[in-house]
Amino acid sequence: MGETHSSHEARARGSRLIALAGPFQSGKTTLLEAILTHAGAIPRQGAVAAGASVGDASPEARAHRMSVEANVATVDFMGDSYTFVDLPGSVEFAHEARNILPAVDAAIVVCEADERKVPALQLVLRELEEFGVPHLLFLNKIDATTIDVRDALTILQPASRTPLLLRQIPIWNNGVAVGFIDLALERAYVYREHAPSEVVDIPKGESTTEKEARYSMLERLADYDDALMEELISDIEPPRDQVFDDLTKELRAGLVAPLFIGSAERGAGVTRLLKALRHEAPGVAEARARLGVAESGPALARVLRTVHTSHGGKLSIARVLRGGFDDGETVLSVNGEDRISGLSRLLGANMSKLSRVHEGDVVAFGRLDHAQTGDTLVADARADRSALATHAPAPDPVHAVALVVKDRKDEMRLAAAVAKLVEEDPSLVFVHDQEMSQIKLYGQGEMHLRVALERLQSRFSVAVEVTKPTVAYRETIRHKVTVRGRHKKQSGGHGQFGDVVLEVGPRGRGEGFAFSERVHGGAVPKQYFSSVEAGCQDALIHGPLGFPVVDVEAVLTDGSYHTVDSSDMAFRTAARIGMSEALGKADPILLEPVLAVDIYVPNEAMSRATGIASGRRGQIMGFGPREGWDGWDKLEALIPEAEMDNLIVELRSATAGAGFFRARFDHLAEVVGKQARDIVAAHAGHHAARAAVG
Structure with missing residues (x-):
């Protein structure tokens, strides 16, 4: 009777979509392989390291031995249809999950009892919690650990805002986990290599431990079930159906996150995991409601x-x-x-x-x-x-490279090929920077961009060389000067004549360019004022140091004109000549962009993050706890853009892959001394080389 009801419920649920999530190298792809084997979709479990798995089948995933995109596999298990989507664990590819997770029914979070990976696990769990996705945890590699599972629960709980619920405890033999006891079923199982576990009697030495662990599980469930709480207080053993009803209800409501144990590599604990999904995970109706999609319609x-x-x-x-x-x-x-x-x-x-x-x-x-x-x-x-249109916003890029095609005939094909890569992966940003004369690709990290460029060559046959993006330096002036700009040319017929006197001086940082006039007596007719302003702006494109000029003002104070030879172009040219001369005389200085950078790291990495920022000429502006994130800190710093290259690489190296930052332009700051001279010399050399090639 119960099985018949279950079959009807399964049909009503439709095919279910289950995400496999978890930190990098936790074993998600291996678990997918084990699931496919247990469900009979593949004849034997392939090894990820050997490049023999169903997941991670792309050349890039094989080459780097890591998931670089989501992998999808649909199987049938006990008459039900399931689609599993194996999500990348590396934070560089985690953005892909944001368009997938809202539509899944539930998630299996693959994890280890490793304190170093808790921050990365917290990132995964926070995503699931934000999307309201019911999830359970699979404590992997249980055969290779000696830690008590309740101690593991203590390690993992800080990563989850949802209470973790221990569903299974291991059976130990000579310090090795050889099986488990299911606390809901009150049954013991012994692992069998790549096969369903064998049901055995609960070992006598484990009976007390099992009863204590089961009671703790029931206490947690009773937090949300008054009837169960009354039964526990009265020492009444609750019916098994009631326990499973509570487990199902509280999982689907996101009130608890059950913790299962096993070994993906050995296929241990996988059958019980699949059966728990079959009976307890919600179906498409719940996902539809979560997304606000009506039940009826086209x-x-x-x-x-x-x-x-x-x-x-x-x-x-x-x-x-x-x-x-x-x-x-x-x-x-x-x-x-x-x-x-x-x-x-x-x-x-x-x-x-x-x-x-x-x-x-x-x-x-x-x-x-x-x-x-x-x-x-x-x-x-x-x-x-x-x-x-319901797509999730792409995360801000944190790493960039400049691209140069190896074969100039590929320049037109590059844009079309990258457009397809961006369509696949919206977190990639492709920019043709006209000012810097560079093509730039932005992404989520060094590996993220490396994989994109490998695909560019393997799929579209476009080979590129990678260089460091050019920083958008600026220059301004310190002093006020007065100059005369004069343009006179006679070449038969009408000549060209323009004559201006300009007073040029600095403005406050960020105030930009301003033009005004104080001409008396019609020395320069009004119709030429706009041409004089345009000529001044022409001179700002390349200042005396070779960079665009900012934050200056020019005042037209005097000049002269010719009734026949004066023209808009003549006055524009005269103003450009005068402005260029003024900028060279007014003590030009080099400016660099400085970014306001918010760095987020686990508590224990705060001192390292401070050192990283300081080592990049960063000015520490403040630090403190990250709001709403237990165990995390936020560091605020001002860092020159020239020092941002590979910041994300260094930051992730110091935080086991969990740290990240957000940056935005803050201000322009003066560069002095040898550093300024080196930048100007390098810029001049670059332009000389380009001119020689041209």
Whole structure:
């Protein structure tokens, strides 16, 4: 009877989408491999290190032995359909999760009882908590640890704002975890290599420990169930169905995060994990409600990822949140209509064609040219298109490189190729900096950009060299000077004549350029004032030090004109000549951009972060606890832009990959001495070299 009810509930839930999340190298991809093996989707569990896994199948993931994009695999287990999405653990690729997590039903957070990884785990759990995603933890590598599981709970709890609930305890034999006791079922299991665990009697030596751990679990559940609390106070053993009902209800409500144990590499504990998902994880209806999608209406899906393949063209990997779609059907997204050209079920890089997809499914829609990651797809041409863009904002970039194509014929192809990479990964930012004459690519870290450039070459055959981005230096002046600018030229017919007297001086930092006139007696006719101003601005493009000039004022005080030969161009030229001379005489100084940088690190890394900022000519402005984040600090500093290169690399190295920063322009500051001379000389050399090539 219970199984029949469960089967009906499973059909109502539809195919479920489960995220595999966790810190870098916690074992998510290995767990996916174990799940696929236990579900019968693959014949044997492949090793990630050997490049034999279903996940991490891209050349870049294989080469770097790390997840660099989300991997999707759909399997059937005990009559139910599940799609697992393996999310990258490195913080450099974590942004991809922000468009995926809102549409998942639940998440398995793979973790270790390692205090060094707690800050990274906290980042993962905070994302899930913000999106309201029910989640459970899988304490991995239990066969390689000797730490007591309750001590592990104590280590992990600070990373979670949701109370952790111990669901299983290990069975030890000579210091090695050989199995576990399920506290809800009150059953013991012995691990079997890459096979379901064997049910055994609870060892006599573990009976007391089991009863204590189970009572603690029930106490936690009773925090949200008054009837269960009354039973515990009265020493009444609650019915098993009631316990499972509470576990299910409190997981789905996000009141608790159950903790399971096992070994992904050995496939240990995976079957019980899958069965817990089967009975306790919510389905598409709850995800739909969380996203504010109505239960009834035309078929609707959300795009989780965009992939450009070499042979199949563009694929939009999406979850069907309502109704179903047929191959060839027309769908609407925020940017227009497309006809579905192929529907495919995914198992890593392998695809199997479908003619129709149903509610809850995660599939690849073929050739939806207008659809972008995060968009909503709807089978209704009358839908409000403005409501169909739901993508998460991309994180601010923290690392940049300048690109130079190795073959000049690739310059036109570069922009088109990078546009496809940015469509796949919106956290990449591509900028053609006209002022600096540089093409720049911004991203989330050194590895993030390295992978993007590897894809640029392998997929689109565009090879580039990487250089350091040029800093946008400026210059200004210290003193006020008065100069005369005169332009006179006679070459037959009308000549050219313009004559101006300019008073040029500095302005306050950040006040920009200002022009005014104090001309008396019509020495310069009014119709030429605007030309004089334009000529002054022409001279600001390249100052005497070679950089754009800022924060100066020019006052036209006198001059002369010729009734025949004077013109707008003549006065513009005269003003440019005079302004250039004035800037050279007014004690020019070099300015560099300084950024206001907010650095976020775990408490124990604060002194290292301070040293990193100070070592980059940073001025420490303040520090203190990070609001709303236990165990984290915030450091505020002013750091010259020239010192920002590889800051994120150094910061993450000092914080086990968890630290990050946000930066914004603050002000321009004077550069003096040898440093200023070196910058000016290098700039002059660069322009001389470019002129020689040209």
